[in-house]
Every structure is written in structure tokens, then in C-alpha cells.
Amino acid sequence: MAACRPRAALLVLLAVCVACASGRLAAARPDSDLAAAAAAGPLVRLVGRFFPGDNGAGGALPQLFTWSGASASVAFEGATSVTVSFDGRMSSLPKEHEQTRAVKKDSTFPWGFFQFELDGVKVGVGEITASKPQLKWKLIVSPGPHVLTITKLSEARYGAAWLQSIALPAGGRFLPPPPSPGMLSGRGMLFLGDSFTAGWGNTEGRSCKGADAHNMNTLLAYSGLTARHFNADAQILAWSGTGLLTYAKRYQTSWPQWKVEAAAPLGTQFLLRADALSPSSRYNLAAFQPQVVVLAMGTNDFLEKAGTRNNRAPPYGLPNLKAWTDGYLAVARELRRAYPSAAIINLVWPLEQLTAGVLTREQATKYQQWMAAAFARLQFAGVGNVHLLQLSGAGLDSRSWCGAHPDVAAHALLAPQLESFVRGILPSWK
Missing domain, CATH: 3.40.50.1110 (SGNH hydrolase)
Incomplete structure (x- = not known):
């Protein structure tokens, strides 16, 4: 539908990244202004490999980002902001990730970079690290409609993170997953x-x-x-x-x-x-x-x-x-x-x-x-x-x-x- 097609954002006011070293993010215990939208989570369009992945109709969150170049896109409208939450804590990741961490023998695992694009335009990059493995990224937007695409820039051997949630404030609503380029x-x-x-x-x-x-x-x-x-x-x-x-x-x-x-x-x-x-x-x-x-x-x-x-x-x-x-x-x-x-x-x-x-x-x-x-x-x-x-x-x-x-x-x-x-x-x- 026309609402799902990317188009230029009318207004981008602010992008904020907040990393948390411990405790769950607001995605797990939403703030009041995110609660209404978080109750009905979005389906995201996945390109590349994810775990657990989807059935072709869109994937439900959370999704594990490991492969570089993999991307997740979500369509929405009527919102003044969008908040994305990641969780890269070792306690939240599959047990087998401990093997890669043991091989690296350093304190940098996990480490990952994620690019954010709004309507095809790069609007920011977020980072998770071993000391700050949780990330909340917020973007102020016009009412839309919009498509937000998140892509992992760094390769798998440096670590992974769950795309835990994407939330909108009251008044915003998620649209059906946007079609991928392919x-x-x-x-x-x-x-x-x-x-x-x-x-x-x-x-x-x-x-x-x-x-x-x-x-x-x-x-x-x-x-x-x-x-x-x-x-x-x-x-x-x-x-x-x-x-x-x-x-x-x-x-x-x-x-x-x-x-x-x-x-x-x-x-x-x-x-x-x-x-x-x-x-x-x-x-x-x-x-x-x-x-x-x-x-x-x-x-x-x-x-x-x-x-x-x-x-x-x-x-x-x-x-x-x-x-x-x-x-x-x-x-x-x-x-x-x-x-x-x-x-x-x-x-x-x-x-x-x-x-x-x-x-x-x-x-x-x-x-x-x-x-x-x-x-x-x-x-x-x-x-x-x-x-x-x-x-x-x-x-x-x-x-x-x-x-x-x-x-x-x-x-x-x-x-x-x-x-x-x-x-x-x-x-x-x-």
C-alpha cells in the first residue's frame, strides 16, 4: 500500500542514543508514553539471516542480529517519535556465543554497530559494547508515514544483539511490513x-x-x-x-x-x-x-x-x-x-x-x-x-x-x- 512506500521525512528533530550497562530497557518495562504502542508490537521485514527469523510475512520481535549486512525494516505512521531497543548482554544471548567470547580472550565481546535509515536516509548509528550491552535509540519524527530500516554494519565474530523492541508513543500505529528491495x-x-x-x-x-x-x-x-x-x-x-x-x-x-x-x-x-x-x-x-x-x-x-x-x-x-x-x-x-x-x-x-x-x-x-x-x-x-x-x-x-x-x-x-x-x-x- 502507498503508506508503506518509503518517502522523505518531513522533519527530523532529534536522534538520541542511550546505552545501559545493566537492568532491562524500557522495552521490557515500557514508559507510559510507549505502553499503548508496545502492547501491539510490529512485524518487521527481515533481509538477511536472523534468529528466529520469519515465515515470509514479516518477523515478530525479538530478532537476533548476528550477520553483517542483515537489516530489519518497520513501517509506521502517526507518531512523533520511534524508539528502538537492543539487548546484547551475554546472559540474554544463546549459550554458544560464549565459545566465541572465550576465543577472543578480551573484554570487547560483544561489540556491534547498527545503522538507522529513515525513508532511505541515514539518520544515525548505534553501538553496543561489552560494558554497555543494552541500547535505546530514539528518533523524533513527523507524523509520517515512515519506514525505519536498521542494518548491522559489523561482522558476526565481534558479537550479536537482540533487536528487542520498536515502540511508538500514543497516537502512533504500525503498518504492515514494508516490501523489501528484493x-x-x-x-x-x-x-x-x-x-x-x-x-x-x-x-x-x-x-x-x-x-x-x-x-x-x-x-x-x-x-x-x-x-x-x-x-x-x-x-x-x-x-x-x-x-x-x-x-x-x-x-x-x-x-x-x-x-x-x-x-x-x-x-x-x-x-x-x-x-x-x-x-x-x-x-x-x-x-x-x-x-x-x-x-x-x-x-x-x-x-x-x-x-x-x-x-x-x-x-x-x-x-x-x-x-x-x-x-x-x-x-x-x-x-x-x-x-x-x-x-x-x-x-x-x-x-x-x-x-x-x-x-x-x-x-x-x-x-x-x-x-x-x-x-x-x-x-x-x-x-x-x-x-x-x-x-x-x-x-x-x-x-x-x-x-x-x-x-x-x-x-x-x-x-x-x-x-x-x-x-x-x-x-x-x-
Whole structure:
């Protein structure tokens, strides 16, 4: 209905963020001016993976935000303000999140950033931290109608939070969930990747002291940019340090298996998860059938000190070509079973990007050769509708990068290459 279509806000007077270190927020015990609206909570439109998720008609709150790039939208009218409450206390999160917290060995977990857009315009960013894990965010608005969209900018391994409630004062009312971009365009994309896909370190320059939750934005990574360009609903399943078939070097070989997997699960492991940080959670893969799957993994398999599930004793060396391409074929077949009609794009990163500090030239060259060999295996094995995209590094300037990872400008150069390639595969995606 017309009331659900985003339009520019007539008046935005004030945005206030209040973080609470202990005790429940007003969402659990509403103030009198929020009580009437809170009694009938909204249904939100979910894009990306959530727990518990929805049935396609809209999700009821609370919903657990773990995956970066995931968003929740709500439509409302007649209100002079809207208040959003998050709960990231460890006591409120699933027990399995304790495993990731134990691996990090620091006091920063959970840590997360959430962007707020009103009628398509960014109006603020909220933060939850280990010391202030609860957040109440309030925006003063005109009577509307309006659509508020909340997107998680930071990746799963830094922590999660419940979107606990969205409340309106007396006189406001929630409208049916607004249609998502993909519902209007009929387009869906799934990205399976590592730090390059998550956008790790992309919002801060070379002077950064290290990439972290505070200097990344998945919406400004090539993945988020491409999805928005096509007005596609997207699931961006990305985890820094993860390998496709091989565990990354910095996760100690003396660790028990649960700890290795909590630090950086393999892509085939978190592909199945609804909650990124809960290995036992399962997502119904049939619930989201994208037309495009971007497989952008494998870089971390070629780090000098990497160990496979069954061989984590040094020296590691480079992956065995036959074993690695056999494994890649198995992953591609798993994706094909899950997404029978999707175009699977095997994304290969440019040498200029890889050698900025992530891989040595030898490792980067082998990675590119192994990726080409893996693609040939897919073709010989008869895996249909698969494609290979070798990105160009022309114009990339790594001197401004944080932690040897592409910045926003670099992602803005990479995204159009993928967009052009997708249009070549799917001419209707103009």
C-alpha cells in the first residue's frame, strides 16, 4: 500500500542514543508514553539471516542480529517519535556465543554497530559494547508515514544483539511490513566470503591501529554495494579469517576443535547457520533462493601457516592441488544442491589486492592458479551455471588501507566489475 512506500521525512528533530550497562530497557518495562504502542508490537521485514527469523510475512520481535549486512525494516505512521531497543548482554544471548567470547580472550565481546535509515536516509548509528550491552535509540519524527530500516554494519565474530523492541508513543500505529528491495525487484543474492566480503577495516585509513568492529561497514563493501546497486535482497555470510577448506594460520594447532571452529569456522560450516555464532542453529536454505551466489573464499587457505581439519601439525605449506580442487568441487556441489537454479560466480581477487600484505606473491599466485584449476574441475564435472570472475586490480591504491585490506574507495572500484559481470550472465538485471 502507498503508506508503506518509503518517502522523505518531513522533519527530523532529534536522534538520541542511550546505552545501559545493566537492568532491562524500557522495552521490557515500557514508559507510559510507549505502553499503548508496545502492547501491539510490529512485524518487521527481515533481509538477511536472523534468529528466529520469519515465515515470509514479516518477523515478530525479538530478532537476533548476528550477520553483517542483515537489516530489519518497520513501517509506521502517526507518531512523533520511534524508539528502538537492543539487548546484547551475554546472559540474554544463546549459550554458544560464549565459545566465541572465550576465543577472543578480551573484554570487547560483544561489540556491534547498527545503522538507522529513515525513508532511505541515514539518520544515525548505534553501538553496543561489552560494558554497555543494552541500547535505546530514539528518533523524533513527523507524523509520517515512515519506514525505519536498521542494518548491522559489523561482522558476526565481534558479537550479536537482540533487536528487542520498536515502540511508538500514543497516537502512533504500525503498518504492515514494508516490501523489501528484493520483493519489488524479484532479485536475490548470496555472498559467501571472508574479511574482503565483510568489509573488514574499510572505513579507516592506514593510520588505523588495527581493523575491528568500529572501522568496518559491510554496506560499503563490494558485497553490500553490489546488492544495493541491483536492489536485491542479500545474505552476506562473511567471517574474517575463515578459509573455504583450511583453517587460518593464527588459530593455534594445540586448540581443541571447538575452539578452532569458534575462532573462524569454515565457509561450509557457517553456510548452514541461522545464528552465525551458534553452530547448532540451522537455517532453512529453501527459504531464500537467490538468482546469484558469489563464492568469494579461498584466500585464507593459502596463508603460510594453515592447517586442515585433519592435518593441523606444522609444517603446513600450500594446499595440495588435487585435494584442494576436490574439496572446492564438493563445496560447489553443495551450493548447487541448495540453490539449484542460481548462477554461481567464483570470485578471484586481484594480485594487487592480495599482495598488499595478506599473502606473499608466491601464495597469491598459487591461489589464483588453484582457483582456475578448481573452476576447470567444476566444468569437467558438469556443474552447470558456474562462472569465473577474475577481478582487475587496476586503480587500487593500498597505501591508504587499514590492515592490508581494501578501503571504501577500493571496494567502490571492485563492485562495478561484479555488477557488469552479473549483467552479462543475467541480461534482465539491467
